[in-house]
Amino acid sequence: MQLNRASYENIFSGAARILRENDTGSSTKPAPRLYPHQWNWDSAFIAIGLSHIDDKRAQLEIASLLDGQWANGMVPHIIFNPESTGYSPGPDYWRTHQCPDAPKGTLTSGITQPPILAFAAYRVFKNAKDRNGALDFLRSIYKKLIHYHEYLYDVRDFKKEGLACIIHPWESGMDNTPSWDDLLKRIKIERKPEYERIDKVLISENQRPTDKDYDAYSYLVELFRSLMYDMEAIKNKSPFLVQSVVFNSLLLASLKALKSIGTEIHEDTGRLDDWTALTENAIQTKLWNEEAHQYFDYDVLHQESIRRNILSNYLPLFAGSVVREKAERMIHLLLSQDTFWPQNGYPLCTVSMKESEFNPQNYWRGPVWINMNWMFIEGLAQYGYHNAAEDLARKTLDLVTNSGFYEYYNPLNGEGLGSDRFSWSASLVIDLIETHLSGRS
Numbered sequence: 329m330q331l332n333r334a335s336y337e338n339i340f341s342g343a344a345r346i347l348r349e350n351d352t353g354s355s356t357k358p359a360p361r362l363y364p365h366q367w368n369w370d371s372a373f374i375a376i377g378l379s380h381i382d383d384k385r386a387q388l389e390i391a392s393l394l395d396g397q398w399a400n401g402m403v404p405h406i407i408f409n410p411e412s413t414g415y416s417p418g419p420d421y422w423r424t425h426q427c428p429d430a431p432k433g434t435l436t437s438g439i440t441q442p443p444i445l446a447f448a449a450y451r452v453f454k455n456a457k458d459r460n461g462a463l464d465f466l467r468s469i470y471k472k473l474i475h476y477h478e479y480l481y482d483v484r485d486f487k488k489e490g491l492a493c494i495i496h497p498w499e500s501g502m503d504n505t506p507s508w509d510d511l512l513k514r515i516k517i518e519r520k521p522e523y524e525r526i527d528k529v530l531i532s533e534n535q536r537p538t539d540k541d542y543d544a545y546s547y548l549v550e551l552f553r554s555l556m557y558d559m560e561a562i563k564n565k566s567p568f569l570v571q572s573v574v575f576n577s578l579l580l581a582s583l584k585a586l587k588s589i590g591t592e593i594h595e596d597t598g599r600l601d602d603w604t605a606l607t608e609n610a611i612q613t614k615l616w617n618e619e620a621h622q623y624f625d626y627d628v629l630h631q632e633s634i635r636r637n638i639l640s641n642y643l644p645l646f647a648g649s650v651v652r653e654k655a656e657r658m659i660h661l662l663l664s665q666d667t668f669w670p671q672n673g674y675p676l677c678t679v680s681m682k683e684s685e686f687n688p689q690n691y692w693r694g695p696v697w698i699n700m701n702w703m704f705i706e707g708l709a710q711y712g713y714h715n716a717a718e719d720l721a722r723k724t725l726d727l728v729t730n731s732g733f734y735e736y737y738n739p740l741n742g743e744g745l746g747s748d749r750f751s752w753s754a755s756l757v758i759d760l761i762e763t764h765l766s767g768r769s
């Protein structure tokens with residue numbers, strides 16, 4: 329079968345249409361109704377797909393996200409669109425405008441998300457047709473990107489080990505992954521937080537996090553709000569502090585991209601090599617588990633590895649920071665029909681099918697997510713596993729062709745779950761068609 333752009337004409341134009349429909353002018357909503365604002369790692373993934381269609385619009389997606397950057401360098405996980413309602417928790421709940429570091433005139437959340445932004449910015453540059461325009465774009469964002477990474481090392485590397493810590497499940501982007509279960513259960517919620525859940529009105533309850541999860545999510549936001557988002561205070565009081573594999577793998581991928589960006593525009597790349605070496609070493613020493621052949625998240629408060637076999641444990645492959653012998657063992661597990669690649673279904677499950685928490689319909693507890701597949705297609709190709717990468721790309725495109733551009737999918741039968749017309753599913757399908765299939769058979 330010839331797998332090239334022409335075979336996917338319809339799916340490509342369907343994807344481009346979704347990005348147009350979810351476009352608010354300078355940013356793209358992750359989903360038409362469920363997520364009506366701008367999200368951090370969504371915009372990064374979206375910009376990569378947009379860069380195949382329109383250089384300038386892709387650059388604007390990244391620039392508009394950076395407009396929400398805080399004075400301390402943090403790029404928030406949500407930038408609220410003042411014209412959109414219908415998402416909870418909204419700006420009234422976060423109340424970040426009270427905080428001196430928050431940007432003036434822009435409403436944002438008070439936490440961040442996996443830092444894949446610099447990686448995306450470099451891809452947007454590489455895919456640009458107008459090279460001079462793209463160089464100007466890099467010049468306009470470089471210092472802001474450096475400031476974001478300074479924040480991650482100077483403020484978020486609580487243990488000074490080269491591993492940024494996350495303080496909320498939402499910062500992992502994988503909100504209710506089983507890896508957070510024990511930690512969330514341990515949180516003592518003295519007073520039930522006051523929040524509403526609009527998500528359950530739009531999406532079946534069995535596909536979303538539980539109310540208990542939301543109690544913990546909201547409790548943490550109320551705690552951070554009461555501490556005025558002061559990271560020193562949060563570090564001492566937060567019951568959720570994790571050195572996360574997804575966060576630090578994407579950080580590494582971004583550092584490498586940032587170095588390439590700096591080199592392109594002849595800027596000082598000073599601290600980048602030191603940071604990269606530090607984080608690469610910390611991931612190998614602190615997060616690697618020899619017995620399980622994978623990396624585990626680390627619970628900083630209870631000083632223990634979180635031993636759940638979840639897909640994101642393998643993301644150092646995306647960062648290209650795994651030595652060959654380890655990588656081969658990991659890839660063997662990743663491609664196994666017992667864990668992440670169901671025999672008659674669709675890869676990759678976000679939780680191993682062998683874990684007791686595996687649930688094929690519930691959010692980050694098993695379903696296939698297109699951004700995860702995309703990162704593993706990149707990772708497999710980097711390690712020379714071109715057939716497996718192409719197989720995964722083809723299966724991913726089959727899934728979208730059969731079921732539509734959903735937020736996530738049941739890996740056992742391909743059913744679309746969560747929101748329909750989901751932007752990063754559309755955007756990354758465009759990139760798969762343009763980057764990973766063209767010309768190969």
Ligand code: 9WN
Pocket residue numbers: 358359363367369370405498501502503
């Ligand atoms: C909370 C927007 C975001 C994604 C996350 C995904 C989901 C939000 C929610 O939607 O999280 O940030 O309300 O459930 O888990 O990865 O960025 O698409």
